[in-house]
Amino acid sequence: MKVLVLHGPNLNLLGQREPERYGTTTLADIDDRLTSRASERGASVECRQSNHEGELIDLIQAARGAFDGLLINPAAYTHTSVGIRDALLAAGVPAVEVHLTNVYAREPFRHTSYLADVVVGRVMGFGASSYLLGLDGLLDLLHTAPGAP
Numbered sequence: 143m144k145v146l147v148l149h150g151p152n153l154n155l156l157g158q159r160e161p162e163r164y165g166t167t168t169l170a171d172i173d174d175r176l177t178s179r180a181s182e183r184g185a186s187v188e189c190r191q192s193n194h195e196g197e198l199i200d201l202i203q204a205a206r207g208a209f210d211g212l213l214i215n216p217a218a219y220t221h222t223s224v225g226i227r228d229a230l231l232a233a234g235v236p237a238v239e240v241h242l243t244n245v246y247a248r249e250p251f252r253h254t255s256y257l258a259d260v261v262v263g264r265v266m267g268f269g270a271s272s273y274l275l276g277l278d279g280l281l282d283l284l285h286t287a288p289g290a291p
């Protein structure tokens with residue numbers, strides 16, 4: 143199983159960015175943990191980060207036929223991007239939405255996700271562990287129902 147991991151805007155700053163909220167784990171640490179976890183499970187991950195909506199859309203489009211699943215923290219684009227939502231629908235690759243923080247415990251504008259109803263599942267509020275939980279859930283699902291929307 144091959145999983146594409148996408149990190150949205152400002153996540154390149156993890157470790158330095160609002161550490162009281164997002165923790166001190168860096169994005170490289172998260173990617174390392176995901177790589178190890180995937181390999182323990184006989185799977186692989188490719189991890190990409192972009193601050194640009196169009197680049198994320200290009201990567202999602204290219205995932206069709208190239209990856210079995212997608213793990214995405216769209217960051218701020220969660221709350222704004224019809225383009226990323228449409229790309230997920232077009233790609234048809236099962237996706238899990240992850241967030242480091244519990245967005246429902248934050249400002250009201252973060253309570254809306256344009257992706258919530260087009261992903262197979264969502265994990266939030268567990269810091270870096272959200273990604274690992276999301277990867278495990280996605281791999282479990284892919285093993286039981288490969289190609290599920």
Ligand code: DQA
Binds near residue numbers: 218241243245
């Ligand atoms: C985030 C939550 C978003 O609201 C925010 O814009 C982020 C990070 C999270 O992982 O908790 O950049 O996606």
